[in-house]
Amino acid sequence: MPIVFACAASHAPGMTAWTEAAPKQQADNFLGAYRKLGERLAACKPDAIVTLTVEHWANFFLNSMPTFCIGRAEHYDGPVEEWLRIPKGRVPGDPQLSAKLIDGCLNGGFDPTFSDELLFDHATYLPLHFLNPNLSVPVVPVIINTLTAPMPTAKRCFAFGEILGQALRGSEKRVALIATGGLSHWPGEAQHGKINIPFDKQFLAHLLAGEHHRLTAYTHDEINREAGSGGHEIRTWIALAGAVQSWKAELIAYEPIVPWATGCGLVAFNP
Amino acid sequence: MSLYQVQKLLYHVNRDPERRQGYRRNASAFVKTYDLTETESAAILNLDVRALYAMGVHSLLLRPFTLLHNLSNEDYAKALKED
Numbered sequence: 001m002p003i004v005f006a007c008a009a010s011h012a013p014g015m016t017a018w019t020e021a022a023p024k025q026q027a028d029n030f031l032g033a034y035r036k037l038g039e040r041l042a043a044c045k046p047d048a049i050v051t052l053t054v055e056h057w058a059n060f061f062l063n064s065m066p067t068f069c070i071g072r073a074e075h076y077d078g079p080v081e082e083w084l085r086i087p088k089g090r091v092p093g094d095p096q097l098s099a100k101l102i103d104g105c106l107n108g109g110f111d112p113t114f115s116d117e118l119l120f121d122h123a124t125y126l127p128l129h130f131l132n133p134n135l136s137v138p139v140v141p142v143i144i145n146t147l148t149a150p151m152p153t154a155k156r157c158f159a160f161g162e163i164l165g166q167a168l169r170g171s172e173k174r175v176a177l178i179a180t181g182g183l184s185h186w187p188g189e190a191q192h193g194k195i196n197i198p199f200d201k202q203f204l205a206h207l208l209a210g211e212h213h214r215l216t217a218y219t220h221d222e223i224n225r226e227a228g229s230g231g232h233e234i235r236t237w238i239a240l241a242g243a244v245q246s247w248k249a250e251l252i253a254y255e256p257i258v259p260w261a262t263g264c265g266l267v268a269f270n271p
Numbered sequence: 272m273s274l275y276q277v278q279k280l281l282y283h284v285n286r287d288p289e290r291r292q293g294y295r296r297n298a299s300a301f302v303k304t305y306d307l308t309e310t311e312s313a314a315i316l317n318l319d320v321r322a323l324y325a326m327g328v329h330s331l332l333l334r335p336f337t338l339l340h341n342l343s344n345e346d347y348a349k350a351l352k353e354d
Binding site: 056057058061062063080083147148186187188189190192193229 | 275278279282285286331332333334335347
Protein backbone atom coordinates (compact mmCIF):
# COMPACT_ATOMS: atom_id res chain seq x y z
CA MET A 1 0.00 0.00 0.00
CA PRO A 2 0.98 3.49 -0.57
CA ILE A 3 2.31 6.63 0.87
CA VAL A 4 -0.84 8.29 2.18
CA PHE A 5 0.56 11.53 3.55
CA ALA A 6 3.76 13.55 3.21
CA CYS A 7 4.97 16.78 4.73
CA ALA A 8 8.15 18.65 5.57
CA ALA A 9 8.45 20.64 8.76
CA SER A 10 11.00 22.65 10.70
CA HIS A 11 11.82 21.59 14.25
CA ALA A 12 13.28 24.67 15.99
CA PRO A 13 13.44 23.79 19.71
CA GLY A 14 12.14 27.28 20.57
CA MET A 15 8.72 26.14 19.29
CA THR A 16 8.20 24.36 22.59
CA ALA A 17 11.14 25.36 24.80
CA TRP A 18 10.69 29.13 24.52
CA THR A 19 7.40 29.46 22.64
CA GLU A 20 6.48 32.75 24.27
CA ALA A 21 9.71 34.44 23.17
CA ALA A 22 8.27 34.66 19.63
CA PRO A 23 5.74 37.34 18.64
CA LYS A 24 2.39 35.85 19.62
CA GLN A 25 0.78 36.09 16.21
CA GLN A 26 3.75 34.48 14.47
CA ALA A 27 3.88 31.66 17.01
CA ASP A 28 0.12 31.12 16.90
CA ASN A 29 0.05 31.09 13.10
CA PHE A 30 2.89 28.64 12.78
CA LEU A 31 2.04 26.26 15.62
CA GLY A 32 -1.66 26.35 14.74
CA ALA A 33 -0.78 25.33 11.19
CA TYR A 34 1.52 22.61 12.58
CA ARG A 35 -1.34 21.12 14.65
CA LYS A 36 -3.78 21.32 11.74
CA LEU A 37 -1.27 19.44 9.61
CA GLY A 38 -1.31 16.80 12.35
CA GLU A 39 -5.08 16.52 11.93
CA ARG A 40 -4.59 16.00 8.19
CA LEU A 41 -2.06 13.28 8.93
CA ALA A 42 -4.48 11.54 11.33
CA ALA A 43 -7.29 11.76 8.75
CA CYS A 44 -5.13 9.73 6.34
CA LYS A 45 -5.17 6.87 8.90
CA PRO A 46 -1.55 5.83 8.52
CA ASP A 47 -0.36 2.49 9.91
CA ALA A 48 3.14 3.92 10.33
CA ILE A 49 5.13 7.13 10.05
CA VAL A 50 8.55 7.25 8.41
CA THR A 51 10.53 10.30 9.47
CA LEU A 52 13.30 11.57 7.24
CA THR A 53 15.19 13.15 10.06
CA VAL A 54 18.51 14.26 11.48
CA GLU A 55 20.10 14.22 14.89
CA HIS A 56 22.23 16.46 17.09
CA TRP A 57 24.81 14.19 18.78
CA ALA A 58 22.05 12.19 20.49
CA ASN A 59 23.24 8.81 19.23
CA PHE A 60 26.28 9.20 17.02
CA PHE A 61 29.71 10.76 17.47
CA LEU A 62 32.75 11.21 15.28
CA ASN A 63 34.07 7.73 16.13
CA SER A 64 31.34 6.43 13.79
CA MET A 65 29.04 8.76 11.89
CA PRO A 66 26.60 7.08 9.52
CA THR A 67 25.62 8.95 6.38
CA PHE A 68 22.23 7.22 6.32
CA CYS A 69 20.84 5.21 9.24
CA ILE A 70 17.51 3.42 9.47
CA GLY A 71 16.13 2.65 12.92
CA ARG A 72 14.86 -0.91 13.44
CA ALA A 73 13.91 -0.72 17.11
CA GLU A 74 10.72 -1.84 18.86
CA HIS A 75 10.51 1.63 20.39
CA TYR A 76 12.39 4.91 20.75
CA ASP A 77 12.71 7.02 23.90
CA GLY A 78 12.93 10.76 23.96
CA PRO A 79 13.26 13.61 23.84
CA VAL A 80 16.85 13.65 25.11
CA GLU A 81 16.68 17.39 25.87
CA GLU A 82 15.52 18.02 29.43
CA TRP A 83 14.75 21.64 28.58
CA LEU A 84 12.48 21.04 25.56
CA ARG A 85 9.25 21.22 27.62
CA ILE A 86 7.92 18.09 25.94
CA PRO A 87 7.19 15.24 28.36
CA LYS A 88 9.45 12.21 28.08
CA GLY A 89 7.86 9.35 26.25
CA ARG A 90 8.31 6.13 24.36
CA VAL A 91 7.45 6.08 20.67
CA PRO A 92 6.49 2.68 19.25
CA GLY A 93 8.59 1.47 16.32
CA ASP A 94 7.77 -0.81 13.41
CA PRO A 95 10.73 -3.19 12.97
CA GLN A 96 8.97 -5.02 10.14
CA LEU A 97 8.65 -1.86 8.08
CA SER A 98 12.22 -0.91 9.02
CA ALA A 99 13.45 -4.23 7.66
CA LYS A 100 11.51 -3.66 4.46
CA LEU A 101 13.06 -0.23 4.02
CA ILE A 102 16.56 -1.55 4.69
CA ASP A 103 16.07 -4.35 2.15
CA GLY A 104 14.68 -1.85 -0.34
CA CYS A 105 17.79 0.26 0.07
CA LEU A 106 20.23 -2.65 -0.23
CA ASN A 107 18.48 -3.88 -3.36
CA GLY A 108 18.23 -0.37 -4.75
CA GLY A 109 21.86 0.71 -4.55
CA PHE A 110 22.06 2.17 -1.03
CA ASP A 111 23.79 0.61 1.95
CA PRO A 112 22.49 2.36 5.04
CA THR A 113 23.55 1.69 8.60
CA PHE A 114 20.78 0.22 10.71
CA SER A 115 20.26 0.50 14.44
CA ASP A 116 18.14 -1.42 16.93
CA GLU A 117 18.54 1.29 19.58
CA LEU A 118 18.13 4.99 18.96
CA LEU A 119 17.11 7.92 21.10
CA PHE A 120 15.04 10.72 19.65
CA ASP A 121 16.14 14.28 20.11
CA HIS A 122 14.05 17.33 19.23
CA ALA A 123 14.64 16.78 15.50
CA THR A 124 12.25 13.81 15.55
CA TYR A 125 10.37 14.27 18.78
CA LEU A 126 9.22 17.85 18.24
CA PRO A 127 7.51 17.20 14.87
CA LEU A 128 5.87 14.11 16.36
CA HIS A 129 4.64 16.22 19.28
CA PHE A 130 2.62 18.31 16.80
CA LEU A 131 1.88 15.77 14.07
CA ASN A 132 1.40 12.57 16.10
CA PRO A 133 0.55 14.04 19.50
CA ASN A 134 -0.64 10.85 21.14
CA LEU A 135 2.41 8.96 19.82
CA SER A 136 -0.16 6.40 18.70
CA VAL A 137 1.25 5.74 15.23
CA PRO A 138 4.45 3.63 15.10
CA VAL A 139 7.51 5.43 13.74
CA VAL A 140 10.50 4.39 11.67
CA PRO A 141 13.30 6.97 11.81
CA VAL A 142 15.55 7.41 8.79
CA ILE A 143 18.46 9.61 9.82
CA ILE A 144 20.50 11.57 7.30
CA ASN A 145 23.81 13.05 8.43
CA THR A 146 23.38 16.80 8.15
CA LEU A 147 25.27 17.41 11.37
CA THR A 148 28.91 17.27 10.42
CA ALA A 149 30.80 17.23 7.13
CA PRO A 150 31.23 15.37 4.94
CA MET A 151 27.51 14.99 4.30
CA PRO A 152 25.67 13.25 1.46
CA THR A 153 25.10 15.45 -1.58
CA ALA A 154 21.66 16.88 -2.35
CA LYS A 155 21.57 14.67 -5.43
CA ARG A 156 22.31 11.58 -3.37
CA CYS A 157 19.67 12.51 -0.79
CA PHE A 158 17.08 12.86 -3.54
CA ALA A 159 18.06 9.45 -4.93
CA PHE A 160 17.90 7.96 -1.42
CA GLY A 161 14.36 9.34 -1.13
CA GLU A 162 13.47 7.76 -4.47
CA ILE A 163 14.54 4.34 -3.21
CA LEU A 164 12.65 4.77 0.06
CA GLY A 165 9.56 5.86 -1.89
CA GLN A 166 9.78 2.77 -4.09
CA ALA A 167 10.07 0.50 -1.05
CA LEU A 168 7.10 2.18 0.64
CA ARG A 169 4.91 1.94 -2.43
CA GLY A 170 5.55 -1.81 -2.33
CA SER A 171 4.53 -2.03 1.32
CA GLU A 172 1.13 -3.27 2.42
CA LYS A 173 1.02 -0.52 5.03
CA ARG A 174 -0.37 2.98 4.80
CA VAL A 175 2.61 5.20 5.46
CA ALA A 176 2.92 8.87 6.36
CA LEU A 177 6.23 10.51 5.52
CA ILE A 178 7.58 13.41 7.53
CA ALA A 179 10.78 15.26 6.61
CA THR A 180 12.15 17.40 9.40
CA GLY A 181 14.66 20.24 9.63
CA GLY A 182 15.69 23.62 8.22
CA LEU A 183 15.21 26.08 6.86
CA SER A 184 18.06 28.59 7.27
CA HIS A 185 19.55 28.79 10.77
CA TRP A 186 22.93 28.97 12.48
CA PRO A 187 22.41 27.20 15.83
CA GLY A 188 25.07 27.98 18.42
CA GLU A 189 27.19 29.77 15.83
CA ALA A 190 28.52 33.32 15.85
CA GLN A 191 25.67 34.17 13.43
CA HIS A 192 23.04 32.58 15.70
CA GLY A 193 19.71 34.32 15.14
CA LYS A 194 20.35 35.09 11.49
CA ILE A 195 17.67 33.93 9.02
CA ASN A 196 18.20 34.13 5.26
CA ILE A 197 14.66 34.81 4.08
CA PRO A 198 15.56 35.08 0.36
CA PHE A 199 17.27 31.68 0.50
CA ASP A 200 14.31 30.10 2.29
CA LYS A 201 11.82 31.54 -0.18
CA GLN A 202 13.86 30.44 -3.16
CA PHE A 203 14.16 26.93 -1.77
CA LEU A 204 10.40 26.80 -1.12
CA ALA A 205 9.73 28.11 -4.64
CA HIS A 206 11.83 25.28 -6.14
CA LEU A 207 9.95 22.78 -4.00
CA LEU A 208 6.51 24.17 -4.89
CA ALA A 209 7.37 24.26 -8.59
CA GLY A 210 8.58 20.66 -8.47
CA GLU A 211 11.97 21.76 -9.83
CA HIS A 212 13.84 18.66 -8.81
CA HIS A 213 16.89 19.58 -10.87
CA ARG A 214 17.19 22.77 -8.77
CA LEU A 215 16.85 20.84 -5.52
CA THR A 216 19.56 18.37 -6.49
CA ALA A 217 21.87 21.17 -7.63
CA TYR A 218 22.38 22.65 -4.16
CA THR A 219 25.99 22.23 -3.10
CA HIS A 220 27.31 21.80 0.42
CA ASP A 221 29.17 25.11 0.26
CA GLU A 222 26.14 27.00 -1.00
CA ILE A 223 23.91 25.63 1.75
CA ASN A 224 26.58 26.29 4.36
CA ARG A 225 27.08 29.87 3.23
CA GLU A 226 23.46 30.81 2.58
CA ALA A 227 21.44 28.68 5.00
CA GLY A 228 23.95 28.05 7.79
CA SER A 229 25.09 24.96 9.61
CA GLY A 230 21.46 24.17 10.47
CA GLY A 231 20.35 24.74 6.88
CA HIS A 232 22.02 21.46 5.88
CA GLU A 233 18.87 19.82 7.20
CA ILE A 234 17.06 20.78 3.98
CA ARG A 235 18.56 17.52 2.70
CA THR A 236 15.65 15.74 4.43
CA TRP A 237 13.18 17.87 2.45
CA ILE A 238 15.07 17.07 -0.75
CA ALA A 239 14.94 13.35 0.09
CA LEU A 240 11.18 13.67 0.63
CA ALA A 241 10.78 15.31 -2.77
CA GLY A 242 12.57 12.26 -4.18
CA ALA A 243 10.26 9.90 -2.31
CA VAL A 244 6.97 11.43 -3.47
CA GLN A 245 8.13 12.36 -6.98
CA SER A 246 5.17 13.84 -8.86
CA TRP A 247 3.21 14.90 -5.77
CA LYS A 248 2.60 18.66 -5.65
CA ALA A 249 4.03 20.63 -2.79
CA GLU A 250 1.66 22.98 -0.96
CA LEU A 251 2.98 25.76 1.26
CA ILE A 252 1.25 25.56 4.62
CA ALA A 253 3.30 28.17 6.47
CA TYR A 254 6.56 30.07 6.37
CA GLU A 255 7.58 32.30 9.24
CA PRO A 256 11.09 33.66 9.85
CA ILE A 257 10.90 33.59 13.63
CA VAL A 258 13.89 35.47 15.04
CA PRO A 259 13.53 34.47 18.72
CA TRP A 260 13.51 30.85 17.54
CA ALA A 261 16.48 31.71 15.32
CA THR A 262 15.06 29.76 12.39
CA GLY A 263 13.28 30.21 9.08
CA CYS A 264 10.34 27.97 9.97
CA GLY A 265 8.57 26.17 7.14
CA LEU A 266 5.70 23.73 6.75
CA VAL A 267 4.98 22.11 3.40
CA ALA A 268 2.48 19.36 2.59
CA PHE A 269 2.73 17.18 -0.51
CA ASN A 270 -0.45 16.05 -2.27
CA PRO A 271 -0.92 13.36 -4.91
CA MET B 272 46.14 19.86 18.45
CA SER B 273 43.50 17.23 19.11
CA LEU B 274 40.13 18.66 18.21
CA TYR B 275 38.70 15.15 18.20
CA GLN B 276 39.64 14.67 21.86
CA VAL B 277 38.24 18.07 22.85
CA GLN B 278 34.94 17.27 21.15
CA LYS B 279 34.90 13.78 22.64
CA LEU B 280 35.24 15.23 26.13
CA LEU B 281 32.37 17.68 25.50
CA TYR B 282 30.22 14.94 23.97
CA HIS B 283 30.81 12.71 26.99
CA VAL B 284 30.04 15.44 29.53
CA ASN B 285 26.94 16.52 27.59
CA ARG B 286 25.49 13.07 27.06
CA ASP B 287 26.72 10.76 29.83
CA PRO B 288 25.49 11.52 33.37
CA GLU B 289 28.24 9.48 35.03
CA ARG B 290 31.03 11.23 33.18
CA ARG B 291 29.33 14.58 33.79
CA GLN B 292 29.43 13.83 37.49
CA GLY B 293 33.13 13.02 37.24
CA TYR B 294 33.79 16.26 35.42
CA ARG B 295 31.85 18.25 37.99
CA ARG B 296 33.58 16.54 40.88
CA ASN B 297 37.10 17.27 39.67
CA ALA B 298 37.39 18.93 36.27
CA SER B 299 41.20 19.18 36.38
CA ALA B 300 41.57 15.45 36.91
CA PHE B 301 38.81 14.68 34.39
CA VAL B 302 40.45 16.56 31.50
CA LYS B 303 43.68 14.60 32.10
CA THR B 304 41.90 11.42 31.03
CA TYR B 305 41.79 12.81 27.46
CA ASP B 306 44.73 13.36 25.14
CA LEU B 307 44.70 17.15 25.19
CA THR B 308 47.32 19.86 24.82
CA GLU B 309 47.74 22.34 27.67
CA THR B 310 45.98 25.01 25.59
CA GLU B 311 43.00 22.74 25.00
CA SER B 312 42.78 21.74 28.67
CA ALA B 313 42.93 25.39 29.70
CA ALA B 314 40.21 26.36 27.22
CA ILE B 315 37.91 23.71 28.72
CA LEU B 316 38.75 24.43 32.35
CA ASN B 317 38.32 28.20 31.87
CA LEU B 318 35.20 27.71 29.72
CA ASP B 319 36.91 29.86 27.10
CA VAL B 320 34.01 29.75 24.62
CA ARG B 321 35.75 31.89 22.03
CA ALA B 322 38.87 29.68 22.04
CA LEU B 323 36.85 26.46 21.82
CA TYR B 324 34.77 27.83 18.93
CA ALA B 325 37.88 29.13 17.16
CA MET B 326 39.58 25.71 17.36
CA GLY B 327 36.56 24.26 15.54
CA VAL B 328 34.45 22.67 18.24
CA HIS B 329 31.01 21.93 16.74
CA SER B 330 28.47 24.54 17.83
CA LEU B 331 25.98 21.88 18.87
CA LEU B 332 28.55 20.33 21.20
CA LEU B 333 29.73 23.69 22.49
CA ARG B 334 26.38 25.32 23.22
CA PRO B 335 24.96 22.40 25.26
CA PHE B 336 28.28 22.24 27.17
CA THR B 337 27.99 25.94 28.06
CA LEU B 338 24.34 25.42 29.04
CA LEU B 339 25.56 22.92 31.65
CA HIS B 340 27.54 25.87 33.04
CA ASN B 341 24.40 28.06 32.98
CA LEU B 342 25.82 30.44 30.38
CA SER B 343 22.99 32.64 29.12
CA ASN B 344 22.21 33.14 25.43
CA GLU B 345 23.40 36.72 25.72
CA ASP B 346 26.72 35.82 27.36
CA TYR B 347 27.28 32.98 24.90
CA ALA B 348 26.69 35.28 21.91
CA LYS B 349 28.93 37.93 23.46
CA ALA B 350 31.72 35.41 24.03
CA LEU B 351 31.64 34.32 20.38
CA LYS B 352 31.80 37.86 19.11
CA GLU B 353 34.73 38.97 21.27
CA ASP B 354 38.07 39.32 19.52
